[in-house]
Amino acid sequence: MLKDYPKAIVTKDGDSVLLRPVTAQDEQELNKFFSEIPDDEQWFLREKLDDPHILSEFLRKLDYKRIIPIIAVRETDGKIIANVRLHLSSAPCIGHVAHLRIMVHPDFRSLKIGSWMILDCVKTAMDIGLEKLFAEFISGVEDSAIGAALKLDFRHEGTLKDYIRDSKGGYRDLIIMSRDLQTRWSDF
């Protein structure tokens, strides 16, 4: 499943970037990555991987059957510039779907790295036989990710009004998007 990695992409400024699965050896660079995410964005992290202890525990328990974490690494210096996680379930009732969560370093946005990583997730999800991929984005915070998902054939499934509370006490909507993965000839 992961044997095709690393996968190379080239950003529009000419940087080579490798997409590859996270390993336990990435702890230092991942700590750096999360520490460089602005505080108002860290607030929205659900797994709090910006906490070194939680990140360390996450890496210690890496299990690609449960979560496939992919990072984008700038090839010139090994800097982690984005990460995406494909969350799978062992429960048969939802074993056909997965959820993705993505974070791109603020200095590397607008380079389409997020789009490539979402596409990579879609292809990986197809290759492991999943039927549907879900993504949840925070309105007004992750609008560029919503745009990227729409271009990759995700569709809007629904909106949870005021589901998210920001660090200043304001409320934001959660946008739920999905993408069908198993199109047949009749769908074309």
Added chain:
Amino acid sequence: MKASLITNSDLVGRTEIAETNCGPIAICGTCRPALFRNLQVDQGLGHFSHYSSIIQRLEDFETIALLPGGRVTLGIEDPNIIVGYCVGSYPDSTDRWAALGDLMYELAAVEVSRNYRGCKLGEKLLGTTMNDDFFEDKIAYMCGYSWHWDLEGKGMSAAQYRSMMKHLYGKFGFREVYTNEPNITLRAENIMMIRVGLRVTPEDQMKFRHLRFGMKPIADKKPTIPAAANT
């Protein structure tokens, strides 16, 4: 089997008889143009309601075999029926990949007649085509477009067909790479796979990587990881 056809070195580069569960099939590599006029195309290679074979006419095989570097491998059933094929050539001059000259080689199509599927013929056709030192100087590539796939005939979704392609080509050292080439990016199921020959230099691999994203290589951006491992 018309032995006079498939063992004639003026007509066929090499032939092996594959014992398949569809019966014996002659796998004929490097077929010469003069061979095709003696053959017929099986009816399982043709027009169907939701699918058309990429190659249906003998003249098309001849055209490919006459191209510089053109290669045609055929699966032939007794006495002279083409039941599958694998064709390749250098990229067309209008293709993006032609910018790297004869470094690039396209495996343009592998197809098996609807009447002979499940016999592992595709694997034998591709294996015979790739079994050549010629490819160690090349980046061989294939572009799989989901709108060309016989999803109805295979009873598969596009994602399942894509996985089948990955599995088939993966047996011969191909792996998926990303590109912003518009036809590939049109659908997530589409796939570009490459096999990098043993004698292809890291510099050429890096040129190819940049070309995949529509760019010329930038000389002062040296990778810290050998490019050979990460084409």
